[in-house]
Amino acid sequence: MDVEKVDSSTQHIHCRIFNAQGVFQYWLSIIYAHNQLPLRNLQWKTLQEYGQREPWMILGDFNNVMKVGDRIGGHPVQSHEYTALEDMMPGSLSSKIVKEFLNAYISDHTPIRVQQKENEDRKQGIYREFKFLNCITENPHIGDTDLKAITYHITDGVKNIQNARLNLAQAENMLAADLFNQDHFDEEKNKKAGIQQLEDRNGRMLTEHKDIEAEVVNFYKGLVGTASSRLKHVDIVALRDGNQLNEEDRQQMIQPVSTKEIWEALQGVGDNKAPGGDVTYRYLINGKPSPSIQAKRGLRQGDPISPILFVLIMKYLHRSLRKLKHMPAFKFHPKCKKSGITNICFADDLMMFTRGDPVSVQIMMREFHLVSEATGLMASPTKCKVCSRGINATVQQQILQITDFSASEIPFKYLGVPMSCRKLNIHQCRPLVDRILHKGNADMTRKAPVAWDTVCNPRVLGGLNITSLKEWNIATMGKLFWNIQAKADKLWVKWISAYYLKCHSAMDWQYKNCSWLLANIFKCRDKVKDTGMATRKTVVYSRK
Secondary structure, eight states: OEEEEEEEOSSEEEEEEEOTTSOEEEEEEEEEOOSSHHHHHHHHHHHHHHOOOSOEEEEEEOOOOSSGGGOOSSSOOOGGGTHHHHHHSOHHHHHHHHHHTGGGTOOTTOOOOOOSSOOHHHHTTOOOOOOOOGGGGGOTTOOHHHHHHHHHHTHHHHHHHHHHHHHHHHHHHHHHHTTTOHHHHHHHHHHHHSOOOEEOTTSOEEOSHHHHHHHHHHHHHHHHSSOOOOOOOOOHHHHTSSOOOOHHHHHHHTSOOOHHHHHHHHHTSOTTSOOOSSOEEOOEETTEEOOOEEOOSSOOTTOTTHHHHHHHHHHHHHHHHGGGGGOTTOOOOTTTTTTTOOEEEETTEEEEOOOSSHHHHHHHHHHHHHHHHHHOOOOOGGGOEEEOOSOOHHHHHHHHHHHTOEEEOSSOEETTEEOOSSOOOHHHHHHHHHHHSOOSOOOOSSOOOOOHHHHTSOGGGTSOOOOOHHHHHHHHHHHHHHHHHHOTTSHHHHHHIIIIITTSBTTTOOOOSSOHHHHHHHHTHHHHHHTTGGGSOOOBOOOO
8 A cells, every 4th residue: 555645734634545556546634633623623624625526534533523412521512613524524424424433332532444455464364453342233234243253353352351350260269268368468459550570770671579679769769868969069149149147147047946946846847747857768669668768868748848948949049040131142031121030930830031042041051050050959851841932943942952841832831720911711711610610510501590799798688608709809900900009029010010011100001002911900990999099109110
């Protein structure tokens, strides 16, 4: 068989199929449709424009429903979800697919084998692997004779099932004979979910439990059981570039720690926290605990000192990256230059910003690696992403090689929510909404007959004391606007002032040509004025 590609896109490959003699057989389109409906509709339109009159096979993942009843659970299927796909197919073809496949309960991931002529391998006595699907028996076009022929090919599979059942019965009898023998449970548990083999650093395959255990223990000894001996010195100039302790605070920091203070500190540690540096680890390997490993680096998860150390290291990183503004070769991100922003931390996540050129990225990564070598806090390349816009593929590839990170698209997701200044659509909000709202039947023919103005009242006024989400939203948006007015030291307020407010007052600024999010914050301005906030001191930002 010979394949000639005719056309392709990000969603399909269209080609012609020839036999071994070079005679055309049929057209073939392999589909992997996009998960967004508008892009899928463009794909169906492209296929419709082909308009092949010769034999044509379309296979792949359509990622699309064919009729109203195709979706189980979730929101009901709307007609616009399948109209474009239905228009792409001739009427007879569409109805045949629905009748012969979908009504036969064959899923969209069912394997299909296409055979043009008699298989040459079968003539020579060579048989390939065969998969029998229960849904085949529900096809009305398959008779008893066909099923008998199929049964011939699954004899070996039946034997394997019988052997598995026999082994299961033997294991159950052994456990029943000595019900409280823990060794029997551990043995059967390890057979099911244990590590049967492991490749060591030298490429040697380990199969014995003692060898597997030794390899795992040695790995974690190098990870947490070995102290870092090659940490570089910190940059004193960078450390002193900012607020420092006064002499009184310094003397307080070096005072001896009393027994009473130690006891009070231990009493303040929660029951689910680990107080320690004296930490040992044991790992469960195939159901058996490993020897203890004395921790010599890192902290146990939940250690109360962990966030303090992380903040200190991030502060050092911030001061180290602040030096970049004095380097002529380094260029800020276009939306970060006025505020001098190079990095932002949230919880234990870090974002760094730079212009999309290899030189600036290389300078920033050099400073980042110097901080890592001095603190021992390393980045995990598999968890780090590079987000870029407005640069060509060659420059983007150079940046990926410099960072050793993988590329990601904008907007990227954080905690399941896309990071975008634009209004999120219902599909983007759905994962978050599904976590906090009712999980019952979603079928609804009309709006819920609820008097929200009443149920949101306190109980003494006849309500249910349910928080009004609309009023809560107004309050939170008003709080953000109040922060813009009164919290000039906040980083995000400084950024809004530098790029939007400029020399204007927040009470007078006209919110045009700004993001959807910022515009909605300023829409609360009139409501905030009614609360008397306008009598407060108004912060006016001047352009420097």
